[in-house]
Amino acid sequence: MPPPKPAAFRPQIESLRPYLLRYAALQLRDAAAAEDAVQETLLAALAGESNFAGRSNIRTWLTAILKHKIVDTIRRQSREQPASEIDARSEAAEFDALFDRRGHWEEPPDAWEQPEGALGQKQFLAALEACLRALPERTARAFMMREHLGLETSEICKELGITATHSWVMLHRARMSLRQCLEINWFGKA
Amino acid sequence: MLSCKETTRLLSQGEDRKLAFGEWLALRAHLAICDGCRNVKAQFAFLRLATKGLSRDDNEEKPA
Numbered sequence: 001m002p003p004p005k006p007a008a009f010r011p012q013i014e015s016l017r018p019y020l021l022r023y024a025a026l027q028l029r030d031a032a033a034a035e036d037a038v039q040e041t042l043l044a045a046l047a048g049e050s051n052f053a054g055r056s057n058i059r060t061w062l063t064a065i066l067k068h069k070i071v072d073t074i075r076r077q078s079r080e081q082p083a084s085e086i087d088a089r090s091e092a093a094e095f096d097a098l099f100d101r102r103g104h105w106e107e108p109p110d111a112w113e114q115p116e117g118a119l120g121q122k123q124f125l126a127a128l129e130a131c132l133r134a135l136p137e138r139t140a141r142a143f144m145m146r147e148h149l150g151l152e153t154s155e156i157c158k159e160l161g162i163t164a165t166h167s168w169v170m171l172h173r174a175r176m177s178l179r180q181c182l183e184i185n186w187f188g189k190a
Numbered sequence: 191m192l193s194c195k196e197t198t199r200l201l202s203q204g205e206d207r208k209l210a211f212g213e214w215l216a217l218r219a220h221l222a223i224c225d226g227c228r229n230v231k232a233q234f235a236f237l238r239l240a241t242k243g244l245s246r247d248d249n250e251e252k253p254a
Contacts, residue, residue, distance in 0.1 A: 023244070023245055099193070103196060104195075105227075108224075108226025108229070109226050111225075111229045112232075112233060112236065115240075116236075119243060124240075128241070132241075146205075148244055148245075150242070171202055172199055175237055178237055179234070179237065
């Protein structure tokens with residue numbers, strides 16, 4: 001049995017549950033799986049309180065644990081339900097409207113003004129999350145695995161049961177959609 | 191010469207795999223003359239940075 005916890009630790013951890021759920025839901029897209037991952041994280045945190053001592057920030061620490069749980073969950077899920085519905089719609093055809101017949105921009109994209117300034121802003125983060133949620137589920141997951149969790153495409157392919165070519169199409173689609181979405185909802189100049 | 195459409199695809203793939211030398215050269219040549227695609231390149235890089243930082247602590251609840 002671990003020693004009893006000081007009263008402050010548990011409520012502090014519990015208060016972060018909504019944040020952790022939001023974070024997990026963005027990457028797992030299955031409310032039950034997100035709940036499980038967060039629950040496991042909170043339990044692990046309570047059991048490992050001594051490991052926390054001296055860390056800078058409790059949320060950073062919890063998020064790091066949760067990130068591992070999410071990767072575990074993704075790996076487990078991909079074993080349980082291997083590649084079935086692969087919508088290999090080729091070459092991101094939905095972006096055709098952006099280009100003319102020769103493949104040149106109908107309207108060349110403008111540079112975003114001082115995008116770094118958006119990074120620390122809560123509203124920007126909310127806009128980015130909303131844009132991620134608007135993506136098709138598997139596309140969003142592939143993108144989060146690549147850009148947030150930092151997995152290699154070979155790992156993503158294995159976990160989603162897709163080919164390398166398909167993963168590049170999905171990631172391209174995600175990037176094009178997100179840049180369009182952010183342009184409209186954040187960087188857009190009226 | 192690459193089209194802009196092909197260029198966005200290679201820009202994206204360049205984030206995920208090592209491009210072949212020929213692809214890299216073609217990309218460079220196109221970017222040298224195309225503002226729109228250069229902007230997209232910067233935007234893809236920004237997306238990566240922003241997504242990586244989704245859970246960073248300074249994103250929320252900054253102490254006043």
